[in-house]
Amino acid sequence: MNRTVKIIGSGALLLAAMQFFPRDHNQGKAPAGKTMAEVIQVPSNAQVILKRSCYDCHSDHTNYPWYAQLQPVRYILDGHIRRGKDELNFDEFGDYAARRQRSRIRAIGESLEEGAMPLGSYTMIHRDAILTKEDKATLLNWAKETSSTLP
Template identity: 45%
Template sequence: MKISVKKIFILGLIIFLLIQFYQPARNLDYGQVLPSHFSKIYAVPSDVKNILRTSCYDCHSNNTQYPWYSYIQPARMFLDSHIIEGKENLNFSTFGDYSQRKQGNKLERIVKQIESDEMPLASYTLIHKNAILTQENKKVLINWIESKRDSISIGF
């Protein structure tokens, strides 16, 4: 039995078209800021908020700004897996629900990942150039986060 390249291509195209109908719910709070949101727990300066919104919130909050290609599968599945994993590790929208110890540990981990250039992910900044943390952005974030260590007695 010989399967032609044309039949394989048509089958692949049909599968690609069918998976486009799978569009899971989006990670959106439509701008809602919950009482447990990071910016409600701490008095976050506007420059820090802007950096976090641009470089972190798409994967680490309940309010993702989806790009145009998120409507195309399998790109959407790839994005969703990153968002789910990101929110499991750190969710700024529910930061206040963490214990004081966990909040302190999360802040310490943020500093370490910024210093080691682990975050934001290279796969994210490849397309989102504005999310790349400049040396100045890193300095602003790290200085502000380290200043919060005084307000959290447990975890540091």
């Protein structure tokens, strides 16, 4: 019994101490003229879907849920966001070379076809980010048309 209390107490102290670790804040301002919507043609219906289901991890502005203030949850979320932005950052799309822009648009289509995005761990909590068949079709059509028209 005494050992169990020590283990639980140590765990609680560790969790309390973790709350003081610095947190990243993905709240940057998108540079003018660099966002995907400013660089290439994104229909408004596709843009709404992208913002709802993709922008939290793939842009410089994340709408953090309340539980993101708690460590180690915040640490895990920040890792997902960093990796997501490394793959595709909608706010820095204009800085990408034309080849990378085409590649990222194709990757959006491939991720949709494979059902890889949005992540299941994200949609489990953010139910509004789940893509309907119509949402997927809209984004797939846009991605195919756009990737074939980019230079």
